[in-house]
Amino acid sequence: MSLDYSSLLRDDLPPPAAQPWSGFPAYNFVGGNVDGEHVPTQGLIDAAARVLAREGRTLATYNLESGPQGYLPLRRCVAEALARRTGMATSAEEVLITSGSNHAIELVGDALLAPGDTLLIERETYGGKLSRLKKREVNVVGVPLDEGGMRMDALDATLGDLAAKGIKPKYIYTIPTVQNPTGTVMSRERRLELLEIARRHDVLIFEDDCYADLLWAEARPPTIRSLDAGGGQVIYCGSYSKSIAPALRIGYLVADWDFMRHVLPLKTDGGTGAVTQMLLAEYAAGNFDAHVEDLNRGLQAKLAVMVEAVESEFGTSAEFTLPKGGIVLWIKLPDEVDTTRLAQAAAAEGVAINPGAEWVCDPDYGRSRLRLCFANPSETAIRDGVAKLAEICHREFGVPTRSANIER
Amino acid sequence: MSLDYSSLLRDDLPPPAAQPWSGFPAYNFVGGNVDGEHVPTQGLIDAAARVLAREGRTLATYNLESGPQGYLPLRRCVAEALARRTGMATSAEEVLITSGSNHAIELVGDALLAPGDTLLIERETYGGKLSRLKKREVNVVGVPLDEGGMRMDALDATLGDLAAKGIKPKYIYTIPTVQNPTGTVMSRERRLELLEIARRHDVLIFEDDCYADLLWAEARPPTIRSLDAGGGQVIYCGSYSKSIAPALRIGYLVADWDFMRHVLPLKTDGGTGAVTQMLLAEYAAGNFDAHVEDLNRGLQAKLAVMVEAVESEFGTSAEFTLPKGGIVLWIKLPDEVDTTRLAQAAAAEGVAINPGAEWVCDPDYGRSRLRLCFANPSETAIRDGVAKLAEICHREFGVPTRSANIER
Structure with a gap:
């Protein structure tokens, strides 16, 4: 007689898988x-041969020999690419390597969001993000977009309405560059306006640039975080999922140490996959652009x-x-x-x-x-x-x- | 003026990191x-050259072309190794690849453990596991060990005491082979006794074999799951962290589909790192033993x-x-x-x-x-x-x- 699992399961689980993937x-x-x-493919094979021969033995330790923020050459590679491609001066100490950018988004949520909290988000946005927020029992307020991304008049009005009710959102989440799903890009002017509004209402901005490398119709605007010039108003995340391959599961969070230090103890996964970090750092350093x-x-x-x-x-x-x-x-x-x-x-x-x-x-x-x-x-x-x-x-x-x- | 993060953070966070890793x-x-x-190292380099040349393009899709349980050749490799090394007949459909065995343990916890639930565990056990259980606000009952692992007289008595109080534990967690930290190995006879006790009390067993490949002082006993012969009384996890390298972050859960189907929707990480799964499957198939x-x-x-x-x-x-x-x-x-x-x-x-x-x-x-x-x-x-x-x-x-x- 088989054990009956149904009596053991939590009573708030999502529906089970109907059948194995086919x-x-x-x-x-x-x-x-x-x-x-x-x-x-060939670039990754060549990178594997070089980096594993040189440093393969460090796989014997959790986090290689780079600590919990991730493989140092990859953090340097991310920092240099952000400086080179977006003009955002970044140090390796501001970078945390994550298992995809969703992992970065989840870690920020773990640090900031308690049930009942409010956050602002673009009305059209990544579906997986919405379902995760729903699980956190937070109040998600959508801000409409136009062809230039999140509408600043609507944002300002929404923040004003919330303030009138005594509600201060934890952050404004935006995908300003190649927004998902609308494909819009927020102009430099609008980014400055967003910063001004966020400062005036004393609200943090979470800038998700996970699609930003795939921009071809115009030049890439400066990141909102770079326009803030060290003001600490903006935390940032990005990803190699779209620019190299999603199955790599490598993304990154960029934030001041003062914020980063609270996130690190929440990353209890024993480190992000190190072989992939090594291959990516070795490959991307010379070939990414x-x-x-x-x-x-x-x-x-x-x-x-x-x-x-x-x-x-x-x-x-x-x-x-x-x-x-x-x-x-x-x-x-x-x-x-x-x-x-x-x-x-x-x-x-x-x-x-x-x-x-x-x-x-x-x-x-x-x-x-x-x-x-x-x-x-x-x-x-x-x-x-x-x-x-x-x-x-x-x-x-x-x-x-x-x-x-x-x-x- | 910099934004003050302290007012934004959840009030139940662990202490922040004191300084960057040094x-x-x-x-x-x-x-x-x-x-x-x-x-x-060389085996992984050779594996990378072969498998990426052959299948590197599938990295373009989440979960490669293997679905949410993980890269099919690696699941087959795990199943074959379990059959070959422990005599446990296993199909690839019973295997879920995870980012280390802790990830498997966490997913099982997500499926089963609600605050206030009770579980049994060896009195001496993995520290990270205990701190995670504490966060879940569950009641952890320790069972003492002797030189042959978890003591069955103590287990039976503990289950009896709990039953008298109307408490039925969610599962018995054990590391029967090279227990961490005691290094003990539970004999075949004791495994059969454990199964008998678990069946009599109608309690699930969670068998963690993450160190089991590193056994040299005696022959590896059959897994508890194999002794159950399809009774569904035992879920199982293992890892390549100790046998190959921890920084790979590859472990696995083995369970009947009837249990597995409830776990899959809880794995929302976009898949475990696929490059590593590929390298490992390609390397381990011929070289593991x-x-x-x-x-x-x-x-x-x-x-x-x-x-x-x-x-x-x-x-x-x-x-x-x-x-x-x-x-x-x-x-x-x-x-x-x-x-x-x-x-x-x-x-x-x-x-x-x-x-x-x-x-x-x-x-x-x-x-x-x-x-x-x-x-x-x-x-x-x-x-x-x-x-x-x-x-x-x-x-x-x-x-x-x-x-x-x-x-x-």
């Missing part, structure tokens, strides 16, 4: 996968294929603004389309999409929106998958009425 | 570091040096039982020695030790005990460090009175 859908437009053609330039050319070409497919298959039914970089297209369909239902119908036929309701603070606002990640599928898969999605959408909701100039 | 102590006998000479044999010969030699040093420097003041494998010596000093104070005095002079109070359920029991990890320091460092420790102990507590046949 492979990717044929047309996979969800999440944050990147382009397999651009993983720098050229790699990203090449990667972005490839992404830009795939975006063009995706845009052409959506315009051809959905016609005027699909509204979107061209993203300035990144890996996703954020689309508004006619009001009669419920994208959560569309996603279910599409999944049954091998097309995976992120319904808008999962990527916004207010599910109603996301109801007819969807997010399509174009980085991983081949150009053929993009064309075929979008055609299939349009066909399913027409069948379920009656739109689009015309596809590829053919009446349905 | 290097290892000269004589480092703490934690779970292993021997740098035995990290299979020979590597471990070689490693164990080296550890056994270092243990001999440590034992000789302790006997020479502490004489009859140090009582211990020779561990059957592993990387630590667990020592009892005379009652007048407070090892927490000794650890502080020693740290100031470059000798790091784990005081017993941090590795037992009842701090009083650990007061005069200490744990010395001998795997990482060189033989010279072991000799010199133990001599220095004896000198400090004599100065602070008056014992040992004789060292290396010289009266102090």
Whole structure:
């Protein structure tokens, strides 16, 4: 007779997995996968040969010989890249290597967020972040965006309203450069305005730059943290998930020591995977900029294929603004389309999409929106998958009425 | 003017780090570091060249193309090693790759433990585990050990006492093979007795075999999980931290799907580091057994040096039982020695030790005990460090009175 686990489980668990994983859908437009053609495989092999021969024996110690903030050459590499690519002077002592940027976001949450706390966030934002915040039982207030990112008039008004109720948010979370999912970029002027508002209301800013390397439509603006010039108003995180590969699981937090010292005791994972830190430091030091330039050319070409497919298959039914970089297209369909239902119908036929309701603070606002990640599928898969999605959408909701100039 | 972080922090945080990490102590006998000479550097380099050339492009997707349980070839490798080395038939579907075995332990805790719950644990056990349980606000009941591991008479009596109070523990946690810190091994007979007791009281067993590969003084007994023969009474975890290198951060959970399915949604880390999973699977498939044999010969030699040093420097003041494998010596000093104070005095002079109070359920029991990890320091460092420790102990507590046949 088998033990009955159900009586042992906590009573607040998420639903269990239905069955073991059985492979990717044929047309996979969800999440944050990147382009397999651009993983720098040979560069990583060469890096492994050099760095493991030189320092492989240090794997015998937790944290190598670099302490809990992570492999020192990688922290230096992050600091130098931030200085070189964004003009943000950074020291290795301000950098904490994490297992992806979500890990950095979680550690900051562990340090700051208690149940009942309030924080401000872009109305459209990363779905996984929202579900984690919900678990923390915090009050998430969404601030609307326009084509230049988070709207400063709305932010100022929201902070004023909260102050009138005696509520001071723990921080303002923003993805200012290639926002996820909207692809917008906040201008230098707006960043300065954001800083001014945050200072006036005495609120911390959490700047998430995890997509910032994938910007091709304009020059990269200075980070908000660099504009603060050591004022301690901004903590920052970034990632190699999009610029090199997500399965590496390497991100980083950048903060003053005065903040960092409180975060370190919360990182109880025995260190972030050291082999990957070593390979990445060894590879990225000399190759990162050229790699990203090449990667972005490839992404830009795939975006063009995706845009052409959506315009051809959905016609005027699909509204979107061209993203300035990144890996996703954020689309508004006619009001009669419920994208959560569309996603279910599409999944049954091998097309995976992120319904808008999962990527916004207010599910109603996301109801007819969807997010399509174009980085991983081949150009053929993009064309075929979008055609299939349009066909399913027409069948379920009656739109689009015309596809590829053919009446349905 | 800088932002004041102190008003933003949660009020239940652990003490902040005092300063950035500044290097290892000269004589480092703490934690779970292993021997740098035995990290299979060249094997990992060769593995990297092969596996990244073949499958490097799959790093572009979260979880490679293996789903949330981890890289399939590594899960197969774990399953085959368990069958081959312990006789436990295991399928890849029962294996979840985690970022070290602590991560497996944490995930099981997330699934099972709510504040106020009770669990049973060996009285002497891994310190980090105890501090994490304390944070969960659970009731930890210690079961004493003898030279054959957890005492079954004490376990049965404890379960009876709890039942009389209407308390049913969530699980019995045990390290049956090369227990940390005592180095004991539970016999096959005792394992069968443990299973019988657990079944009679209807309690789950959590078997932690993270040190089990480092057993040299006797043949490895069958795992408790294998003796249960599919009864679902036992969940199991293991690790490559001790057998290959801790900085890899690769461990695994083994459980029936019926349990596994509840754990998977709790693993929200975007997957365990995939480069390391790939390298490890590629390396371990053909080399693991020979590597471990070689490693164990080296550890056994270092243990001999440590034992000789302790006997020479502490004489009859140090009582211990020779561990059957592993990387630590667990020592009892005379009652007048407070090892927490000794650890502080020693740290100031470059000798790091784990005081017993941090590795037992009842701090009083650990007061005069200490744990010395001998795997990482060189033989010279072991000799010199133990001599220095004896000198400090004599100065602070008056014992040992004789060292290396010289009266102090």
